[in-house]
Amino acid sequence: MKKVLVFLMTAIMACSLLLTGCGGEEKKAEPAKVLRVGTEPAFAPFEFPKEGSSELTGFDVELIQAIGKQLGYKVEVSGMGFDALIPALNAGNIDAAIAGMTITDERKKAVTFSDPYYTSGLIVMVKKDNAAVKSIDDLKGKRIAAQIGTTGEMKARSVEGATVTTFNTQDEAALELKNGGVDAVIGDLPVMEYYLAKGGNKFAMTVGEKMEAEQYGIAVKKDSKLAAELNKGMEELKKNGEFDKLYKKWFGEAKK
Structure with missing residues (x-):
């Protein structure tokens, strides 16, 4: 009798584990996509540290954060020297660079730019x-x-x-x-x-x-499809009025 009870208890526990592991399994939340962004943090009002903090703010910083949110990215912004941004992109250390970077023919040989934003x-x-x-x-x-x-x-x-x-x-x-x-x-x-x-x-x-x-643009690795994705996010911000709000906040008037 004891053997039967032990067998039944073991069977019940096994079924419980199977149900927990299979049909009753809770779906794990997918990790957020991360957009690693580089900037040169001494270029106010585009990017600079908040007063009394190492956290960065400015038009560029808030713009890329808004674009990232629109596209479902978690945006991580890190500061570095301006001349280190393009090498960091090409090395794969960052996914995008926003730093008041002028779109030039010379730079376009090394990186791909988003549409101009300023x-x-x-x-x-x-x-x-x-x-x-x-x-x-x-x-x-x-x-x-x-x-x-x-x-x-x-x-x-x-x-x-x-x-x-x-x-x-x-x-x-x-x-x-x-x-x-x-x-x-x-x-x-x-x-x-x-x-x-x-x-x-x-x-x-x-x-x-x-x-x-x-014209300033957001730089990504040469021929990266991310440029088109960033353009899509920026276009949505322009349609819903968020771009104009940011522009007015930092420059005192809506973009003309």
């Missing part, structure tokens, strides 16, 4: 007491600072006889101007304007006209 341009910044420089034409033979790997550096190197010094960030280039190490800085207009608005106007000003309208 139109910028270059400007010259000098000290307020520098009456001799009124435009880029007055920088021949002068000392110019720019952020390394940017179109600002490219423009600076096109100036006849100029001595060009590059820095990891545009803020560092501006500090060199403040300390008298250079005569001017060439960089992206919206970044210069933000810098001046945040206190840089105490010693510096921009001069001349905006140069060379430039």
Whole structure:
């Protein structure tokens, strides 16, 4: 009798385990898709650390987060030097780069870009007491600072006889101007304007006209299908009004 009871108990437990493992099995939640994004975290108002925090914010950061949410991605943003972004993409260390990166023919040889999401341009910044420089034409033979790997550096190197010094960030280039190490800085207009608005106007000003309208894009690995996916997400944000909300938040007006 005891053997029969033991047998029955064993059979019941076995069935219970089978039911738990098969018909009664709960479906496990699929892990979220992760979008690894690289940026250069000293390019306000596009990307910069929140005050008192290492967490990044800015137009670019919030835009890629919104695109990722639209597409069902968990977005992980990490900071690195601007000149390290394209090598990181090609090495597979990140999936996308958003960092106020101008779409150029040279860069398109190495990466694939999304559709443009912002139109910028270059400007010259000098000290307020520098009456001799009124435009880029007055920088021949002068000392110019720019952020390394940017179109600002490219423009600076096109100036006849100029001595060009590059820095990891545009803020560092501006500090060199403040300390008298250079005569001017060439960089992206919206970044210069933000810098001046945040206190840089105490010693510096921009001069001349905006140069060379430039379009920013999100870079992905060469020929990656991710570019089309990002375009789809961005288009949805434009349709539902979220893109305009972000643009107005960071630039004071809706995108024209």
